[in-house]
Amino acid sequence: MKIKYGSTFLGMILVAGLSGCGGSSSSTITTETSADTTSTDTTTVSTVVSTADATEGPNPNLFVSGALVEDATTEDCVLSGGTKTTCYRISVKGVPANHAVGPFCPPTITSTATEGGIWLDGSGETYDVDGNFIVNLPTLYSDASWQLYDPATGKVKITDTQVACEAAAQPNVAAEYQNYCVECSLDYVNGGISETVLIPKTPVPLATPATLNGNVGISLTGVTFALAAPVDAILSAYTIAAFDDCGGHVNPNVGYHYHAATGCTESAIQEDGHATLLGYAMDGYGIYANKNPTGNDDTDLDQCRGHTDAIRGFHYHAAPAGDNAFIGCFHGEQGTSASAAAAGAPPAGGVPPTGLPPQ
Numbered sequence: 001m002k003i004k005y006g007s008t009f010l011g012m013i014l015v016a017g018l019s020g021c022g023g024s025s026s027s028t029i030t031t032e033t034s035a036d037t038t039s040t041d042t043t044t045v046s047t048v049v050s051t052a053d054a055t056e057g058p059n060p061n062l063f064v065s066g067a068l069v070e071d072a073t074t075e076d077c078v079l080s081g082g083t084k085t086t087c088y089r090i091s092v093k094g095v096p097a098n099h100a101v102g103p104f105c106p107p108t109i110t111s112t113a114t115e116g117g118i119w120l121d122g123s124g125e126t127y128d129v130d131g132n133f134i135v136n137l138p139t140l141y142s143d144a145s146w147q148l149y150d151p152a153t154g155k156v157k158i159t160d161t162q163v164a165c166e167a168a169a170q171p172n173v174a175a176e177y178q179n180y181c182v183e184c185s186l187d188y189v190n191g192g193i194s195e196t197v198l199i200p201k202t203p204v205p206l207a208t209p210a211t212l213n214g215n216v217g218i219s220l221t222g223v224t225f226a227l228a229a230p231v232d233a234i235l236s237a238y239t240i241a242a243f244d245d246c247g248g249h250v251n252p253n254v255g256y257h258y259h260a261a262t263g264c265t266e267s268a269i270q271e272d273g274h275a276t277l278l279g280y281a282m283d284g285y286g287i288y289a290n291k292n293p294t295g296n297d298d299t300d301l302d303q304c305r306g307h308t309d310a311i312r313g314f315h316y317h318a319a320p321a322g323d324n325a326f327i328g329c330f331h332g333e334q335g336t337s338a339s340a341a342a343a344g345a346p347p348a349g350g351v352p353p354t355g356l357p358p359q
């Protein structure tokens with residue numbers, strides 16, 4: 001995987017992480033540059049979260065500058081388990097505040113990894129969607145019917161119009177768009193679709209963890225963490241709904257959303273060296289990076305991919321990108337999501353709406 005960051009972000013200072021606690025807690029702004037041999041500019045800007053600020057539950061001050069439509073507010077709410085409490089109302093822009101969107105599909109069968117994004121099918125593998133990947137699909141999936149490019153020209157068949165995107169970026173792929181690399185432009189969704197969530201200010205644990213449904217959560221970069229991409233449906237239609245190197249892609253229903261944590265959403269570094277904070281699950285618990293900075297996996301994660309420590313309380317660690325998941329289940333009562341309500345879904349925690357999920 002070759003992560004690229006747009007050069008426009010070079011040197012950008014994100015003023016986030018202002019302490020809401022006053023007194024002795026403080027947050028400093030720092031710039032972290034990661035080495036990458038394949039791209040020109042690789043600067044990300046991160047906030048260091050002091051130990052005092054790294055509490056259990058959401059901290060709206062930690063969102064990346066530009067990630068939110070407006071400042072978070074608080075209001076009364078009812079969680080999925082019936083608990084009446086106070087929630088943060090948080091509206092994310094639906095466009096990543098700290099990285100570019102795309103590329104997704106490579107233009108030709110000789111394209112390099114920098115010209116395309118990634119693919120993940122839940123096997124644990126994360127594939128570069130480059131020209132070789134397109135050519136090797138019949139081998140990868142042991143099915144000679146894969147033909148995602150024009151053999152005469154080497155051009156990859158890409159859904160490059162809004163009509164094609166709308167017909168193909170859904171599990172019921174229209175027949176004429178089988179054997180396509182599927183991508184949609186943010187232009188088709190007016191530059192992005194914002195999402196408003198109510199998540200508990202103080203998370204409320206469940207006696208029994210809940211199955212994931214609706215949104216998994218929201219990132220500090222202003223994007224939703226989606227449920228697993230329906231890769232079986234995508235692959236059975238001989239399509240690749242390519243993700244960009246940040247694990248996101250666009251569909252006409254929800255705009256840009258993430259399906260995997262690839263590192264781009266890591267912005268809130270933990271002062272004590274714990275894995276960085278990526279965002280918050282719908283139950284209000286933090287979702288942290290897969291690995292701690294030392295490269296070590298946590299070995300004590302529960303079925304939801306969560307554990308508890310003295311500083312952060314209960315929190316999740318994102319699954320490896322190739323798993324097509326962020327977390328395993330909800331440890332706490334969920335808040336509510338505007339898009340789920342608009343889609344006719346029952347209140348959070350209820351039965352997911354019938355029909356196929358969007359990609």
Ligand SMILES: [Zn+2]
Nearest residue numbers: 274288307315
């Ligand atoms: Zn942890």
Ligand SMILES: [Zn+2]
Nearest residue numbers: 226229358359
């Ligand atoms: Zn998707």
